Amino acid sequence: MKNIIFIAPPAAGKGTVSDYLVKNYNYEHLSTGDLLREVIKSGSEFGKEIDKIISSGNLVSDDVIIKLVSDKLKTLDESRPFILDGFPRTLNQAKSLDEMLVNLGITNNIAVYLDIDLEEALKRVLGRITCPKCKRSYNKNIEKLRPVNGNVCDDCNVELESRSDDNEETFKVRFSTYLENTSPIIDYYKERGILKSFDVRREPSVICEDVSLEANND
Numbered sequence: 001m002k003n004i005i006f007i008a009p010p011a012a013g014k015g016t017v018s019d020y021l022v023k024n025y026n027y028e029h030l031s032t033g034d035l036l037r038e039v040i041k042s043g044s045e046f047g048k049e050i051d052k053i054i055s056s057g058n059l060v061s062d063d064v065i066i067k068l069v070s071d072k073l074k075t076l077d078e079s080r081p082f083i084l085d086g087f088p089r090t091l092n093q094a095k096s097l098d099e100m101l102v103n104l105g106i107t108n109n110i111a112v113y114l115d116i117d118l119e120e121a122l123k124r125v126l127g128r129i130t131c132p133k134c135k136r137s138y139n140k141n142i143e144k145l146r147p148v149n150g151n152v153c154d155d156c157n158v159e160l161e162s163r164s165d166d167n168e169e170t171f172k173v174r175f176s177t178y179l180e181n182t183s184p185i186i187d188y189y190k191e192r193g194i195l196k197s198f199d200v201r202r203e204p205s206v207i208c209e210d211v212s213l214e215a216n217n218d
């Protein structure tokens with residue numbers, strides 16, 4: 001299976017597709033948002049700075065995030081394909097990522113673009129809940145993605161949580177930041193011939209199938 005670089009606005013379905021690929025194809029899921037939230041949890045001064053930036057809906061600086069990803073990529077298990085979720089978010093990050101992958105000899109990659117409009121993304125983001133233990137994603141506003149029992153994880157039986165930056169005000173900043181930065185990244189991967197686009201206004205299971213078929217395609 002090919003490694004997947006996700007390009008998608010918040011709430012386009014990256015979490016759901018990632019869960020599917022991890023479960024069914026043994027993908028390793030690397031989310032820069034999760035890495036940053038771990039830094040925040042540490043309670044350090046650096047974590048407090050990161051928290052302020054994330055809460056405002058803005059982007060963490062390229063230097064910080066590139067270092068985090070570069071360190072993490074070196075630790076990945078070479079025998080498993082990986083998903084990069086949330087990175088790159090700027091053209092500069094995309095170019096740095098290329099360098100990192102070349103240096104590590106990783107060539108089997110596709111960029112998966114999940115296209116969604118603001119209205120649909122907002123509806124999803126306001127319903128999004130995640131298991132703090134296994135990170136499985138659910139959505140109160142999408143019938144097929146609701147947890148079976150109220151607000152607890154189907155797998156772990158742990159209370160599900162929503163993210164503090166999943167509110168309307170922060171989300172609108174995050175979405176416009178995404179739009180501003182994304183077109184050049186899309187063009188960048190298109191030029192390299194590795195961009196694959198998916199229409200996300202379909203059943204989550206169909207989208208997951210489609211992405212996995214593409215990732216398995218030689």
Ligand code: AMP
Pocket residue numbers: 010032033034036053054057058059060061062065085086087088089090093174
């Ligand atoms: P996410 O969980 O991917 O929605 O990321 C949550 C927040 O973390 C974003 O709104 C940004 O503030 C920050 N973040 C995550 N990934 C990146 C990145 N590649 N570059 C800059 N900031 C990022």
